[in-house]
Structure formats: structure tokens, C-alpha cells
Amino acid sequence: MHRSLEFKRRLERQEIYPNTTKNGLWFQRTIGLNFNISRIPLKGCDMFSSLPSPTPPSARAILLHIHNWQYTIEVINSSSQTIPVGILEQRLLSIVEDASRRLNSGERAVPVGVLTADERDCWAENQEYLLSLSPLNGTSFQAINHSILALSLDPWTYVPGSSSGSTSLPLPNTPQEVDAHLHNLRSSHSSHPGHNRWFDKPYTLIVESNGRAGANGEHSPCDALVPSIMGEYSVVQEMDIDAFQPDPSTDSSWTETTGWQRLEWVTDEHIKSECIAAEERIRPIVQDSDDHVLWFDAYGTDVIKQELGISPDAYIQMAFQLAWYRTQGEFTATYETVLTRIFHHARTETIRTYSKESRAWVLAMMDNSISTATKRELLDSAIQAHSGFTRAAATGKGVDRHLLGLRCMMTAEELAEIPDLFRDELFMRSQTWKLSTSNLSPGDQFRGTGFGTPEHDGYGISYLPGRDLIMFGIESKHSCPSTSTQVFSDVLTQSLLDLRELCSFHPKAHL
Template identity: 40%
Template sequence: MFALTPYRQSQPRTFAAQKQLPRLPIQQLGASLDKYIKSLRPFFLEQAAKEGRDDKWVEGQLEQRREWARDFEKEGGLGRVLQERLKDVDRITPCNWLDDHFWIKVAYHSWRVPLPVNSNWWLMCRDDEGIPADVRAGVPPKGEFTEWQIKRAAKLTQRLIDFKVRIDREEILPDSSRAGPFDMHQYTRVFGVTRLPQIPTDTLVHSPHPHPSTNIIVMALDHFYTLPVVDAVSGDVLPIENIEAGLWAIADDALARGAAQDSIGALSADDRDSWTRAREHLLALSPVNRASATAIEDSLFVLSLDAYTLQSAEYVSSSPSRETPDLDAHIRNASTAGGSGKNRWWDKAVGVHVESNGRASMVGEHSPCDALIPSIVCDYALAENVDAASVSRRGASKVPEGSRLEWVVDDKTREAIGKAVKTVEEIAADSDGKMLWYDEYGAGWIKKVGKQSPDAYLQMALQLAYHKTHNEPTATYETASTRLFLHGRTDVIRTFSEDSWRWVQAMRDEKVDAKTRYELLSNATKAHNLYTKEASTGRGIDRHFLGLRLLLRQGETHPLFEDPLFTKSQEWVLSTSGLSAGDRFFGTGFGAVFPNGYGVNYLAGDQVIKFGIESKVSCPETSTAVFRQNLVEAMREMRKACEDGLAAASVEEAKAKL
């Protein structure tokens, strides 16, 4: 947003608009029911097309759902009762009925799967052009830390902490759009936040804003060290020379000690119940372990120095037209630490990894804030390159007394570590994550020539690519931000609609002319834009229905909820999200939500669209490579449909004037 805007004393303070923000509304029950039933139409249209049924059958199916909806909403009906219960929840929550009462627990902390790929997001940083090109392209010998690696790690640390200091001092301009100011609360959940494993649900450990810690944790060869990065008196970020010297002291100390015998950090990559038990046992072994765990959990973030540069077994370009960096390897290291889970603490809200050639990535635990926020913070950090002319700080300092974090470990803990490492190995082996750098045209062309909204256009591209891959449509999730409201998080944009279905059908039918295809595309993108606007302004349906269902008591049910289509319409086989233009990122990503699905994150740059795509190797129905190629073909077909359709419309318009 506006993080890179130079600070002026006259500008609004970072949290100036917080008290003016409205609360997240509870939509009228009837409005949500109407939108829900409308969203079911494409499912019945698809079924009718496959089974040879007519429009009367479709209307009959919808009328049955309308009847259930009327019963649900009637005076004294279950829907009315649940709506009133939800209003009571809103009355007793301080900021936001969804975020305060339900969201983190239901969406994240009660989910017991391992965090890597399944829940954590990842960002792949653009190369630092201050580092020589041959170094960036090279692969240093394994087991070494390098000069450029330490320089980049120091620069990223300095910039990240500078952002934290500016947030604390309210020197960052508040995010906003034409619709109004955005909630800034999530920025207080980036630094110093850790997910704590507990049974049956996890929780977050954090201090009140501004977080008082002055340290980060540095991991090297699976050893843990504390590193001061903030002046305890002034509150300023320490000079980069100090940070670089401290990082070199840690790197050399770790090399002298050799790789840690026990990869304690890997424990945090196991399923949440196993990690809870392993952590409780670890803490009970010795007060030393409690001190080390607390230091990690209270630190501002974790910086991992990797004594390697990961390479793919076989390089494949991520662009259809040119060579790219080894992005497959970059994804693998960002998402799973090269498939090992080691040298990481997966519970932190922010973790930064720097490989030996300077390649960098960021990973984060998803529950405290949505990935958009740390992506803005990371973009700020990447806006400045290393100082290539600066002298080496190696040997300028030693590891201070007490900065090493020690562990007391027994055989039971070692067995748990072995289990956790195997878990990550299996997750990594099953994760088929790839990038597509589509560079034949970008968001600039989509707006200026195609006359379409880039986000809606890309959502239609994903619809077409999925249909080309599987010969059928699917329920699709796109993230809608609700930051116009106090402590707003997200709602759902249901991309699969009647308009998107009709357009995809036309694109798959060779007999349909370009003008009709373009008109149907325009209808689909306009419908998508409208849904986006409604979901972002508190008029979505999925979070509303979530709140209602969570307030059901034992024995309470309704045909509306028992309908198989109620569940099917929320099975996000295609789970998607867009971030910024992403010029400072090589890519972004998250895991598929369903085992037979795809997780797709995209960066809509003016010249290049970067898609991060993940699916599961174990699913015989899905293939990231096939989906990626079909996405390339979809983008090409859409360009042709736009160009030919607009040309045909122009000819018709000219004839009409004669």
C-alpha cells in the first residue's frame, strides 16, 4: 500500500482511522439466502447439460431450495433463531463478531494438520541486484555460509525491523482505497507473534502492541541464537554493520560447533497434536528448554541461514517463452526447507530464509494475519538492495554470552524429531508446487486493450484452465478482504457463477463466434466484480453462514444445511487468491485445500502475471504441470477472444453508422 511513502509529520498516523471504522455487519438473512440460491444455479446448469435435462428441471431444483430457505427464514424458524444468536455474539464482542469469536479458532487453530504447505503461506523474494549476477546464479559448496548471504540477511533484517519501528511510531500511512480507510490491526500481528500448540485447539502468544522484544532468533545448522536488532534505549533499529557482524559471529560459531545433533525446530512441523505432546515433554525435561522456547516464541521473527543453495534435480523454466531462475527449488525451500523441515520454526508469524547464494524467501503462520499484510512488509524490505561496496564484518564480533539457546534432549524427544522430519518429507514429496511466469501480456494489456478488470479476468482464466484440465467446473474460492471494517479479515468471492459457466461453455465450443465469447467474458467479469464488491463490503454469504452454523445446538438441523449441494458449493477444489503486482517477488504460494484440488496465488504485474500453483502428487486426478500448460493456453485463447471480439464489434458498429 503506502509503506514506502516518505514520512511527513503532517500525514495521518498509522492507526488514526481505527476508531472510525465500522464493525463487520451481520447481513440480512434473506439477502444471504437469495445470494446463496443464485450461486447454486451453475451447479444445476452443469448437471442438466451432462444429463440432458431442461431449464424446467433446473428451476425445479432451485425452487426446492427456495422452499427450504423460506422455511428457514420464516417467523420462528431456525434461521431466525440463529440470526438472533449471532446478533448476541456481535453484542458481546469488542471489535468484530467473526474475528473475535470464531475465525482464528475455527479456520486455523482447531485444524490439526502440520503447518508446512497445508496452512503456512510462502513468498519467494526477487534476487538482490546488489549481489553479483554470477553469485546469484551460482551454487556455493554445501555446508558453507557466504559473504553475500550474510549481507543480504543483514539487509533484510534491517529493513524488516525498520518497518516494525515505523509501525510502532505510527509513521506508516494508513492503507486505504476509494471505498475508505482500511483496518491496520493486522500489522500489529506480524512481529513477535507465535502459534502455540495445544490440545484440542492452538492459541497465539503475543504481547500487546507495540511488541517490546528487541531480538530476533537466528537459526544456523539447526542451532538457535538470539540477536539484538533494536537499540533498547532509543528504540531505533541497530546499524546494519552491527547486525551483519552479529550474523557472521553466529555463522562462524555454528560452523565451529558443526550441525546440531538434534533438529528441535523440526518438531514444529509435525501434526499439531504430536507437536503439542512433544513440546510438553520437552518443557518438562528441563527449565533450560522452557527458557529457549520462550526466547523463540517472544522473538520478533526467526531468520534461518541455510548452509546450502537448493537445486532442482532437473531444471524446468517457469515461463513459456524464456529462461527463469530455478523457481521449483525456490518453492521447495520456501515451503518445506528443502523437504526436511529443519532449520526452521514453523509456528512463527514470520520466518525469513536466506540460502548461501543470497536467494531469500519468507514463510508465515497464517492465523494471526492474512498473507497480504506480511507481503506488504516484505515488499518494503526488498525495496533496497545490499551495499555491494561495504566491507566484510566477518570477525568483527563474537557470539555474546547467553545468546546461544541450549536444549536438554532425551530419546523420546529424538524419536519425536525423527517422526516430524519424516512427516515433512512426506508432505514435500506429495507437494507439486510450481510457478508460471506468464509474460506474453500482463495486467496493463488486460485493462487497456482487453477492457477488463485484471483480477476478474485472471479468475476467468483459472475457470477455463480448470475446465480444460478436468472437463468440468468446480466450486472456486477467491479471497475477499474485509479490511474496511474493524479487525476485518476475509470473506469468499464465489468465482463459479452462471456467467462464468456460460462463458467457459462458449470458449469450449468451437462454433461460438469471437464477438459472443467476448460479450460473455464481459458479463462474467462484471458479475465477478460485483460479487467482489459485495463480499468486501460485508455482504458476502460464506462467513455469515459459518457464523449461523457454528451456533447450532445439539439436535438442531435443517434441510438447507443437510442438502449435499450446501457442502459441495463450499468444497473449494480450486482455492485462489491474488496479492499485489508483485514486482519484487519471484512468486508466492499456498497449498491446495482439498487433496484433489489446486491452491493458486497470483501476482498481476503490468507486464508479467506470476501464478503459484500447488496440487498433490498422490492425487491421480490432478497435475500442476497440466494445469499450468492449460492456463497458458487459456490466457492465449482469452487474448484472441478479446482482440477478435472487439474487432468484430467495431465492424458492426461501423456498419450501423452507415
């Protein structure tokens, strides 16, 4: 948390610019949308909370969750200076002690935060009712919205199949342990999904009781690459051990009772029942999610670029095409995110990986009668086509955001008579993203990543292409008989091995 705040301060002072883009202004504008803001539920369409001025205490605080209670901690003083890390540690420990006292006295929090995981119109209705109960709720709600970042201290360590906070974990950095961590970051503990979170905050650091940590992002303010840069900065900085306090067990002055406060809620039986109902609506969604982090360690981007002479992103996208066809026996529209960062207020556009060129190559790979030389030529054509689609989409020459914008601008009356284009079968199929993919970044400090599939019979795939290791966060639905995250992971692994064999057998000039 201290390094995240340091990053924010240094960026505001223009002391650092990330090396992920030559356009530092792009990053400086969008990273600001992660701080002091929340997503606000409204019927039909959400909005963002208004940005506070930098002076009120609520704008100089972070939001902390523990045992479903919310606290705010002042982390920037009235002189706009970040508090020392030792003071931050004291305040965190004081809150942990306060929460422990409340639990020991028999107090239990009404898990208001679980409402933020519910369907948006339900949350909008419950938020309106919650705010009507007492002005105190409005004060707490504003403090949450104005807070800089969120921090969840989970009093458990998630283990798959465990109904309690057992710490009997698989070995560290095994697929089973990483998947367990991903599950908790995604939805909290499966026995009480959605708890100890406020999902409307753009950036929430999450720490489990054994110390493993990650983050959950709310996507609407900015794209995932933006907070990931901040997260990586926070991890790679050296730790100054001398900045921390002595062992609390040997120092009676380790807590600080000022600089933080509880957020209180006035609730009634209706809100309590809605929290229970929201959790029950969330539970089947969580249970249906089949997510897994694949660590492909046979080779990485160094081999793809230097030995094979191919763009790593296009190469990986071709592996997705081959793996999908091998598991499904057909093709599908494929979504890949590209940043349109050369435009001032731009976000993303769609790269359409599935093309006539990628189709021809995949079909050739499935035909043993076609020579490897021909397969390599077809692969080169598919790679070149994908690179061209990427350049076009990044420079505003894509089609999907334009068409989406037109649809979103239609009024209710206009929607009653949808234009022929939006009813066209080919158009609708082309908007059905059964392969939804995104290249996050090298992310050398991350153990994995992930997001959900937008289609019940598809996959959501986020990937981190590193020099010697490619990490894939793959999600599908248990309830779909035609998809399986484990099967797709296995086939994707084989497809990547087959790609290297093809390219090594027929080396080509750099593309």
C-alpha cells in the same frame, strides 16, 4: 532483516502508510500481528502467544536458525533504537562462526523445530512433554514466542533431486531454478524436510547458501498481503554499502560476542525419536506436493486494463474457469480471497468465481458453433457478475465466513446433531474448494508465490498480476491422477492467450 525492522519502526511512528489501501489503520493494526508473537499448539484448537512488553531483551530480539540450532539476536537496544546494520552483520557472522565451531567439535542439534511442522495435536502433545523436561526449555520457548521475526540461514542451496546441498543450480531465474527456490521456502530441503525452521512464527526470512532469499508465512495472524508489503519494502530500499563491515578475512575485529545468545534445549530419547517420527510424517506430504511458478509473459495488466478494458482480477479468474473445465470436463466451486478491510477486526471473505454467468461463458468457449460476438457478450456478463460478487464480499455481504463462523461456534453436543443445512449435499459440494485462489498483489519485486491446495484433487493458486508479467504459484498433488500442475499451467497459458484473442477481436467499452 534491517529493512524489516526499519519498516516496523517507521510504521509504529506513523511515518509511512502503504499505498495498497486508503485505510492505513487497517494495515497498521494487522501488520502488528506479525511481530513478537507465535502460534501455540493446543489439543483441538490453537492459540496465540501473549504479546510481551517492549522492554525485555526477548522482545527486542530476532530468532535465528542455523544447522537446526536457535539463537536470539538483540536488534533493538534498551533505548528502543534499531542497532546499526554493521552491528547486526557482526552479530550474524559471530553466530555463524559459533555454529561452525560446534559442528567441528562433533556437536549436532536435536532438530526440535521440525516438531512445529507436524500435525497440530502431535505437536501440542510433544510441546507439553518438552516443557515438562526442564525450566530451561520454557525459557527457550518463551524467547522464540517473544522474538520479533525469524531468520533461517540454510547451509545449503536446494537443487531438485539432490540429496545434499549441491550448488549446481539451473541458470538463475529459469523456471527450474525458481521452482527449486519455492520448494525450499515451502518445506526446507527434501532430504530433511521441516529442518531449520520454526513454522509457528508468522514471518520467517529464509536465505540459502548461495544468497537467494525468500519468506515463509504462518497464515493465522493475518493475510498474506500484509507481510508481502513489508517484504517488498525491504527489497526496494537502496543498500548503503558503507554501513557494512570490511572484509572479515582482512579484519580480525569483525565479530561481536555480545548481543546474542544460544537457545538451549534439554531433550531425551523420547523427544529425539519424536523428531525423527515427525520428519517421517512430513516427508510424504512434501514429496507429494507438485508445485510450480508459471511466469506468463505474453502480456500483463496494462494490456488487460488499457487495451482490453477489463478488470484484471476478474479476467484472470475467468481464465481459471476455462482452464479448469478444459482439464476436468466439469465445473467446481471456486474460492477467491477478498479483504474485508473496511471493518475494524475483519480478515477476509470468499468471492465465488463459479457462477451461472461464468458457466455460460465457458460452455460457449467450448462450442465452435457459437459466434465470437456472443462469446464476448457472455464474457462481459461473467466479468460484471464477478465484479459484483467482489464488491458484495468486500463489504460484508458474503455468506461463507458467516456460515463458517456458525459451524465453529457449535459445541460438541451440538455437533452430534448437525443442522440439516450443514448436511445438505449441495452445501457440502459448495464448500469443497478444488480451485482455491488468491490475488496477492502486483509484487514486482517477487519471483513467485504459492500455497497448497486444500483438496487432494484440486489446485492451490496464488498469483501476482504485474504490468507486463503475471506470475502464478500453482500447487497440486503428484498422487492425484486427475490433476497435474504442469498440464494446468499449459492449459492456463493457452486460456489466457485465447481470452486476449477473443477480447481483441471484439473490443468492448471499459468495464
